[in-house]
Amino acid sequence: MSTSGGVLERADRDRAEERPPSMVERMTTIMVAFGSPSSRLSLEDVQDATGLPRSTAHRILNQLIALDWVRHTPAGYALGSRALGLGGGDAPEMDLRAAAAETLRSLHLETGLVVHLGVLEGADVRILDKVGGALAARVPSRVGGRLPASWALIGKAQLAFLPPEEVDALVAVQLAQASDKRRVDLVALHRELVRVRARAGVVLDRGRNHLRLGCVAAPIIGRDGPCGGISLVGGPQIDFEQLAPMVVRATRAVAHRLASFR
Numbered sequence: 001m002s003t004s005g006g007v008l009e010r011a012d013r014d015r016a017e018e019r020p021p022s023m024v025e026r027m028t029t030i031m032v033a034f035g036s037p038s039s040r041l042s043l044e045d046v047q048d049a050t051g052l053p054r055s056t057a058h059r060i061l062n063q064l065i066a067l068d069w070v071r072h073t074p075a076g077y078a079l080g081s082r083a084l085g086l087g088g089g090d091a092p093e094m095d096l097r098a099a100a101a102e103t104l105r106s107l108h109l110e111t112g113l114v115v116h117l118g119v120l121e122g123a124d125v126r127i128l129d130k131v132g133g134a135l136a137a138r139v140p141s142r143v144g145g146r147l148p149a150s151w152a153l154i155g156k157a158q159l160a161f162l163p164p165e166e167v168d169a170l171v172a173v174q175l176a177q178a179s180d181k182r183r184v185d186l187v188a189l190h191r192e193l194v195r196v197r198a199r200a201g202v203v204l205d206r207g208r209n210h211l212r213l214g215c216v217a218a219p220i221i222g223r224d225g226p227c228g229g230i231s232l233v234g235g236p237q238i239d240f241e242q243l244a245p246m247v248v249r250a251t252r253a254v255a256h257r258l259a260s261f262r
Contacts, residue, residue, distance in 0.1 A: 026052060027060055031069065037084055040076035040224075066169040068122035072162065073224030081121055093119065096220070096228050097128055099258040103250045104131045104230070111243060113234040114139045118154040120226065121146065123174035125155035128228070139213060139233050148174050150184050153203040153217040158226035160196040160203075161219055167193065201226075201251075202244045206236060216240040220251045222258060230254070 021029070033041060033049035041049070046057045061077060064070035068080040084092070097117065104115045114132030118125045124146040130136060141147075149155030150171050159167050171184050196203050201219040217231035230251050232243055 023060075026050070026056070027064065027069075030057065030060055030064065031079075031083065034070075034077075034079050034083075037079055040073065040078050042076045046077065062165065062169045065166055066123065066173040071224075072166045075224050078224060081119075092227070093128060095258060096254075100129065100220075100228070100230070100254045103253050103257075104129055107230070107232065107246070107250050108132060110246070111232060111234070113232045113238065113243075114141075116141060116154055116231045116233065117228060118152070118231070119228045120149055120155065120158050123149060123170045125149045125152050125158070125229070132233075135234065140211070141233075150174060150189055153205055153215050154229040154231040156193065156196060157201045157203050157217045157219040157229045157231075160193040160201055161221065161226045164190060199244075200248055201229075202248060204240050204244065206240060212236050214238050214240050216244050216247050218244070218247045218251045220255050220258070222255055227258070228254070 029050045029052070030046060033039075033046055043054065043058055043061070046052075046061065047054050050057060052060070061070055061072075065072055065080070068082040070083070071078050071080045081093075096119065100117050104117055107113075108115045108131045112133075112135070114130065114136050116127055117129040118127050120126075125148075127141055127143055127145045127147075130139075130141060130143050132139060147155065149159055150167075159170070162170075167190070168186060171186060171189070175184060201221070203215075203217045205213075205215045212235065213233055214236050215231055215233045217229055219226040220228040220230065222228075230247055232240070232247055234240075
């Protein structure tokens with residue numbers, strides 16, 4: 001009996017070794033390749049560390065990006081906010097809020113408009129802070145609230161500085177999760193993002209919408225690309241084009257202050 005049992009155990013092990021790794025196993029292998037929260041890996045690094053084919057590694061990385069487990073930065077692939085959050089890694093957002101607090105208050109006092117601080121989180125932009133006084137009640141946003149990044153100006157300002165394939169992956173997730181029937185024209189979106197990038201990330205809406213609210217937004221560009229965005233919101237009578245340089249200066253001030261934290 002013992003001999004028979006040993007044969008069966010070896011047969012089970014042999015079958016397990018022959019079985020191709022599951023998607024969960026391959027994703028786990030990629031996540032383990034990031035040795036620390038600050039790791040930056042190229043596609044070649046991931047391929048070497050995991051032994052996966054290049055095309056497979058690239059496809060899984062795009063899926064992880066869309067779900068915010070991984071992000072793509074100019075310096076390479078890095079852990080996303082979902083992965084960092086599991087390890088108590090909310091420090092980047094805390095640093096961003098601290099770095100932006102004084103600038104947001106000053107921007108509101110100078111303009112009298114509602115100021116938002118937002119970060120990309122998967123296919124959405126999440127509002128980290130909102131300063132607006134009495135006008136804030138007219139603007140349907142809240143701290144902790146989420147908006148599709150491809151629709152919200154503060155999201156588009158940041159999407160403009162991501163690789164096109166990452167934008168495609170995020171929009172695919174947004175459409176899969178959308179509860180309404182609004183669609184995103186990817187070709188039109190990419191054209192708009194090219195224009196936004198040419199304007200240093202500035203996005204404008206002059207209030208031609210059902211809320212009769214105008215907006216100007218710009219990204220906060222950190223060491224690894226967009227790490228947040230700032231927007232000003234007010235009535236359609238406001239000249240948001242004239243306010244755009246003020247918002248850009250504010251984002252640069254926050255980026256400079258944030259860099260001093262690290």
